[in-house]
Amino acid sequence: MSLPDEVLRTYQIAEHAIAKIKANQLAAFPPNYEIWFAYAAGFNPALNKKINEILRAGDHVDQAMLESIREEFFGAGSFEERVDEVGGKLSGKVSEIMQLINQAAGQTSGYSNELQDASKTLSNADDKDMVKPIVEKLITLTDEVEKSNRAMSTKLMDSEQEIASLKEALESVRYEAMTDQLTGLGNRKRFDRAMDEAMVTADASGEPFSLLVCDIDHFKKFNDTHGHQTGDQVLRLVASTIKASVKTSDIACRYGGEEFCVILPTTKESDAIEVANAIRQAVMGKELVKRSTGETLGRVTISIGVAELDGKDTIQSVIERADQCLYAAKRTGRNRVVGQTELPKLEDAA
Numbered sequence: 001m002s003l004p005d006e007v008l009r010t011y012q013i014a015e016h017a018i019a020k021i022k023a024n025q026l027a028a029f030p031p032n033y034e035i036w037f038a039y040a041a042g043f044n045p046a047l048n049k050k051i052n053e054i055l056r057a058g059d060h061v062d063q064a065m066l067e068s069i070r071e072e073f074f075g076a077g078s079f080e081e082r083v084d085e086v087g088g089k090l091s092g093k094v095s096e097i098m099q100l101i102n103q104a105a106g107q108t109s110g111y112s113n114e115l116q117d118a119s120k121t122l123s124n125a126d127d128k129d130m131v132k133p134i135v136e137k138l139i140t141l142t143d144e145v146e147k148s149n150r151a152m153s154t155k156l157m158d159s160e161q162e163i164a165s166l167k168e169a170l171e172s173v174r175y176e177a178m179t180d181q182l183t184g185l186g187n188r189k190r191f192d193r194a195m196d197e198a199m200v201t202a203d204a205s206g207e208p209f210s211l212l213v214c215d216i217d218h219f220k221k222f223n224d225t226h227g228h229q230t231g232d233q234v235l236r237l238v239a240s241t242i243k244a245s246v247k248t249s250d251i252a253c254r255y256g257g258e259e260f261c262v263i264l265p266t267t268k269e270s271d272a273i274e275v276a277n278a279i280r281q282a283v284m285g286k287e288l289v290k291r292s293t294g295e296t297l298g299r300v301t302i303s304i305g306v307a308e309l310d311g312k313d314t315i316q317s318v319i320e321r322a323d324q325c326l327y328a329a330k331r332t333g334r335n336r337v338v339g340q341t342e343l344p345k346l347e348d349a350a
Helices: 005-023 030-041 045-056 063-073 078-124 128-177 188-205 219-226 228-245 269-284 315-331 343-349
Strands: 210-216 251-256 259-264 287-289 296-299 302-308 337-339
Touching: 005 030, 030 045, 030 063, 045 063, 063 228, 188 251, 188 259, 188 315, 210 219, 210 228, 210 269, 210 315, 219 228, 228 251, 228 259, 228 269, 228 287, 259 269, 269 302, 269 337, 302 315, 315 337, 315 343, 337 343
Parallel strands: 302 337
Antiparallel strands: 210 259, 210 302, 251 259, 287 296
């Protein structure tokens, strides 16, 4: 079966959008794809002009540029608007189902009353001529109820599929809202929520958790020397290495800039330091190659601070203690891990 021309056209636009994403070495996250799809389709001449100016200057459209373009042409509230849109549709579909249920309840009640009336009439019937119309009426009523139930069953099945689809759309929007578009890790919003959840779990279970705060050494100098495109490559390399070095139950997020955080549930400081050193060594073991030229740019290192939750901690206090450990790691040579137990000795030595 041949596809409509408008469907084939969307395939062509999608291929063009993906090609642009690949050419600019960007992650194919939905917000990035949305911009390039609009560009490929020519929906917004001002958007195309903006991007074409960047491309004509010989530059790639990096993630920072793309986020600026998104804010200018798509609006900062797009996530919230999409949540409201999907949530509104979901609420409407639930209302429809409630109306169907109420309608069915009314029909069932009416049918029950008719049966009661028929029962009384039949009990007083003296001959078959009185029984026949009552039976015929009951058959007609039963047939109507069956038809109504079949129609309602079909509507409920359709509604179930629509709700499942809407739930997937809502989950997709939620994922985007909690994901850092450059690295694919959780973003600051995801980190804040995960810290809240970790505190609640720790209070309920009595089990501590540990927090790693990681920072790329000399990132600003590296970024200024080799450019933002390569700087983005470094951020993605570090992020992917962190993600590969922790368990699926651990929560890795980009805290901001070149700083990353990892929440390690039910993990003591000593074990967290082992995880931190594994991350540090894995990052140091990666050789960075500039994609555009193939030039070897050396190796990247990171410093990590480690703090374990104690009974008196707030979210802010455990973050501040991990930050202090990170600063100590930076101050004492970088490319190292400092835990809260070691911190007083380093402070005394300073």
